Amino acid sequence: MRVTFNANGREVEADDVWEGESLLFMLRERLGLPGSKNACEQGECGSCTVYLDGSPVCSCLVAAGQVQDREVRTVEGLADAETGLDPVQQAFIDAGAVQCGFCTPGLLVQTHDLLEREPQPSDSDIREALSGNLCRCTGYEKIMDAVRLASARKCHTSEVSQ
Amino acid sequence: MSTRTIRGEKNLQDITTAHPDGIGGSPLRPDGTLKVKGEFAYSSDLWHEDMLWGMALRSPHAHAKILSIDISEALTQPGVYAVMTHDDIPGSKLYGLEVVDQPAIATGKVRYHGEAVAIIAADHPETARRALAKIKVEYEVLPPITTEEQCLDPETYGYVHSPEEYKAHASGNIVHQQKVVSGLGVTDEVRALADVVVVGDYEVGMQDQAFLGPESGLAVPAEDGGIDLYIATQWLHVDRQQIAPVLGLPENKVRLTLAGVGGAFGGREDLSMQIHACLLAQRTGKPVKIVYSREESFFGHVHRHPAKMRYEHGATRDGKLVYMDARIVLDGGAYASASPAVVGNASSLSVGPYEIPNVNVLAVALYSNNPSCGAMRGFGAVQACFAYESQLDKLAAELGMDPVELRQLNAVSQGSYLPTGQMIDAPAPVAELLQKVKDLPLPQPLDLANLDIRELPGALSNTSHGEGIVRGVGYAVGLKNVGFSEGFDDYSTARVRLEVIGGEPVAMVHTAMAEVGQGGVTVHGQIARTELGVERVTIHPANTEVGSAGSTSASRQTYMTGGAVKLAAEAVRNELFNLGRSRYGWTYNDLSLVGGKVVSASAGVLISMVDLLGDHAIDLTREHHHRPTVPFDKETGQGFGHVQYTFCAHRAVVDVDIELGLVKVVELAAAQDVGKALNPLSVIGQIQGGSTQGLGLAVMEEIITRDGKVRNPSFTDYLIPTILDTPPQPVEIMELADPHAPYGLRGVGEAPTLSSTPAIVSAIRAATGLALMRVPVRPEHITGT
Secondary structure, rough: OEEEEEEEEEEEEEEEOOOEHHHHHHHHOOOOOOOOOOOOOOOOOOOOOOEOEEEEEEEHOOOOHHHHHOOOOOOHHEEEOOEOOOHHHHHHOOOOOOOOOOOHHHHHHHHHHHHHHOOOHHHHHHHHHHOOOOOOOOOOHHHHHHHHHHHHHHHHHHHHOO | OOOOOOOOOOOOOOOOOOOOOOHHHHHOOOOOOHHHHOOOOHHHHHHOOOEEEOOOOOOEOOOOOOOOOHHHHHHHHEEEEEOOOOOHHOOOOEEOOOOOOEEOOOOOOEOOOOOOEEEEEEEEEEHHHEEEOEEEEEEOOOOOOHHHHHOOOOHHHHHOHHHHHHHOOEEEEEEEEEEEEEEEOHHHHHOOOOOOOEEEEEEEOOOOOOOOOOOOOEEEOOOOOEEEEEOOOOOOHHHHHHHHHHHHHOOEEEEEEEEEEEOOOOOOOOOOOOHHHHHHHHOOOOOOOEEOHHHHHHHHHHHEEEEEEEEEEEEEOOEEEEEEEEEEEEOOOOOOOOOOHHHHHHOOOOOOOEOOOOEEEEEEOOOOOOOOEEEOOOOOOHHHHHHHHHHHHHHHHHOOOOHHHHHHHOOOOOOOOOOOOOOOOOOOHHHHHHHHHHHHOOOOOOHHHHHHHHHHHHHOOOOOOOOOOOEEEEEEOOOOOOOEOOOOOOOOEEEEEEEEOOOOOEEEEEOOOOOOOHHHHHHHHHHHHHHEEEOOOOOOOOOOOOOOOOOOOOHHHHHHHHHHHHHHHHHHHHHHHHHHHHHHOOOOEEEEEOOEEEEEEEEEEHHHHHHHHOOOEEEEEEOOOOOOOOOOOOOOOOOOOOOOEEEEEEEEEEEEOOOOOOOEEEEEEEEEEEOOOOHHHHHHHHHHEEEEEEEEHHHHHOOOOOEEEEOOOOOOOOOOOOOOOOOOEEEEOOOOOOOOHHOOOOOOOOHHHHHHHOOOHHHHHHOOOOOOOOOOOHHHHHHHO
């Protein structure tokens, strides 16, 4: 089948999609967007998290055909072409929250969503929001640091702009 | 927040060139931006025009004879390009990391659940999956040999590998064994010297590395009849050494390039899909990509050896250890993998960081029809540490002593002898590390008036609002070696090139080191900046065009390949100085490279590197060998067997819901001597990550087998710590230089994984009063239901 949808602000089309394919497979193997990761492909690890019409979902649990005419935003679509990395991306690098980096794309999307909803989350809020994203390298401490840092920078920026 | 302590009379930091992004700084990862943008190419992201998808058919049985394999129907499926069995292997049928005992594709027999019996290449993963289902394998199922009793009685229960097939060092169903005897050993006379004796039977379950990036890679057939393999591994050269004979190719026709690695932790030391992808590419003449699913990943790599350990300690009334007797039985599973080295570690490190005058130890790894076990972070030492630290707690209770004081009283220090007869000839601040975690402020007690249930055991499951919650505190410390041991020369190679690019001096570092997330590429850049005084460093992709870098394991890469980069950079620097000497007749012997300039301490700036180099490039390769070690004596375990020792201590604070048996680790504090923190940010990240894997082993992680069959091969059923399970982790770093190591550094990665587990279990014991002889501790162990 053919699937037409919006990926990172661009209308895209995937051909010869087998009906059983996931959104994750279509993104990675048919559209050249391998940023979303395939760590478990059963909805347990969060490494494939993408926005679907503005809500974070595990793209491995969404059938490719379900995104027809909808909007998908992946880790590749977080950075702004003009301003560079999103503050969440920069904070993950600065805080040392990236080791092997396989969990990073999913965590970035999930954190991005958290800070959109709650610009100044408590530590418990952060842990709750990210509890569906497994990381095996960092022990999560640097990820906590990164989210706090991104939150502080975003709040600072919005104060300045006000 | 983490704190950092620097000690040492003359820290090596004082004598190395200060550069903010050199050693001792925390510059950002060179691959960080690609990784956060989703553009870093992991092995599962590779794509090639016309590529096929490879897949393996795996045995549903733990032990069976293969009577026949019929691939005819699978071969006729549209989109299927090749189906191969062991008959189609052009070269050697067997491979192995330490013992060549594992069939590339099962030959005549399967010895574990999930062993590959056929492989397939097709145009889509689903085509491959459906075609696999058409392969007809006729098995004669045999009773699996799975328990220690069965393994040790081959007359009754049979052999995992028949006697004529034995390739391992030992015999029967024993892969390898090692004894260690020191002092008077453990005899009745020695036992009589002790006032207090504690005995315990301990058990460690089978842990999985659970790296997130699944085994994957892309094999591309080359015009010269060779294969180019892009692969996530821990050691490119040893992969090639095992792959080439199976393909019937000389090593120079098998070229490996490291693809992005999504974590490793020992699980990529053995081959997984490498040979299968290469065989299918060879057969079809097309590029073949293999990506394991998570379920296949659980079958596709070795795990941490489960262990059964009987420990006996004797001490005087005032707490001095008199003797230790230990028997450590490790289940190695169907194939040897790294079992011999794991046995070497388990036996030689079995006493922990304690001075014990009389010791008798036997460690043994068995062949069984359970999943194969091999390398995982801290291997051999992790299992022993749970046992000896549990014993020290038990002894402290028996003596009525403070458990930290008992440990400090018996702790090794520089100059102590281990039971192998090896003297610790570098700082060993074991007592100090324990004191550091003990002196940290304790976390706040639960505030019942202002509870956030997300911070309680059970958390969002809303299982408690504070009732039935008891807090406990526990301590542990461990002993780990760094680098390959027992006479193995695991040298590393590095190539450093210095030239002018775009008007500035640029260093290029080329090694075959597998960057698996640990940050070796960051450290290589730091070393080059420090040694060459340049700003810009580029890291060449890791491949087999340069000599071996050894394995990214055994906490060795910064020591070994970092050391090689240092040697090569120093050689480049000397060559540059010689260039200046020959050209300008310099006679200075106080030269250094700072800020892109050649500087004499007495005469000041002599020339810029740009002017000195001109169009000339200096390109040198050096090998770094650690000081030699020797094999342990088979009967006594005596020998200078280890390169370096490393120590980490933990304090764990837990809240236990004693009614439901749920555990929440409230805080996990660590103190570690790292010799020299080349990159403090990465060092702390390693310690916290390693500690968290120990947390997983303490309270949740285990591969469950029944009659050799794996029951939980998924992240739904095999649990690893989430961010909700993981507490704040303050880290104290000590930097006592090891005079034998480059920059005085000490390998960091594994030590934190050892003591984290027993510290947490000790805290649970403190909260519950239970003995808890096994990890992972499950709710039913706490509730007794």
